Amino acid sequence: MTHKAFFCQHWSDAFRAAAFQSRLHDPAMAQRWAQARFFEGFLPVNRKQKKERLAELLQEKRTVIFYEAPHKLRTTLDDLTDAFGAERSITLCRELTKLHEEIWKTTLGEAVEHYRAAEPRGEYVLVMAGAPAGEDADAGLTLEQAAQRALELTGEGFGPTAAAKAAAQGTPYSKSEVYKQLLVLQQDRQTAE
Numbered sequence: 001m002t003h004k005a006f007f008c009q010h011w012s013d014a015f016r017a018a019a020f021q022s023r024l025h026d027p028a029m030a031q032r033w034a035q036a037r038f039f040e041g042f043l044p045v046n047r048k049q050k051k052e053r054l055a056e057l058l059q060e061k062r063t064v065i066f067y068e069a070p071h072k073l074r075t076t077l078d079d080l081t082d083a084f085g086a087e088r089s090i091t092l093c094r095e096l097t098k099l100h101e102e103i104w105k106t107t108l109g110e111a112v113e114h115y116r117a118a119e120p121r122g123e124y125v126l127v128m129a130g131a132p133a134g135e136d137a138d139a140g141l142t143l144e145q146a147a148q149r150a151l152e153l154t155g156e157g158f159g160p161t162a163a164a165k166a167a168a169q170g171t172p173y174s175k176s177e178v179y180k181q182l183l184v185l186q187q188d189r190q191t192a193e
Helices: 003-016 018-025 027-034 047-056 070-084 108-117 133-140 143-155 160-168 175-192
Strands: 037-041 063-068 089-094 102-107 124-128
Touching (some): 047 160, 070 124, 143 175, 160 175
Parallel strands (some): 037 063
């Protein structure tokens, strides 16, 4: 069993363990835990794959759970802030079920600031709030607007397929519809140059 698989299994067991359940007396954690949740685990190490995965999670309404090692925490918090905004609520759980357990409810922006000065120690479970219910404005986008969003994502380093998939989330359009329109926009841009 690889280290990563062992760690995932360990934390999965920890979440189900009675020891962890007893920690739910913390109101912030209990509220997040009671909501529907989406277990993401470790994000990809590759920067491009990580960025694409975060774009796919942009419209996720459920609470999202990530694992992170201390030496990667700062980078992950920066990436989460870039993807979801500094005001997105997050609970950082450090060293769960251990002597130095710590649970801190904050925002992504505050967490980034805190860990610029403080050295991350121990393994982390990040419990991030899902997209606010008011973010359904994307349902009113036109196909051209969704394709324009995909075009902007390609400018940020996303591949065309991943950009179309991310831009289609939360809209009435399929990934393939957005992709086809994205190709039209790219062709129009090349023709104009």
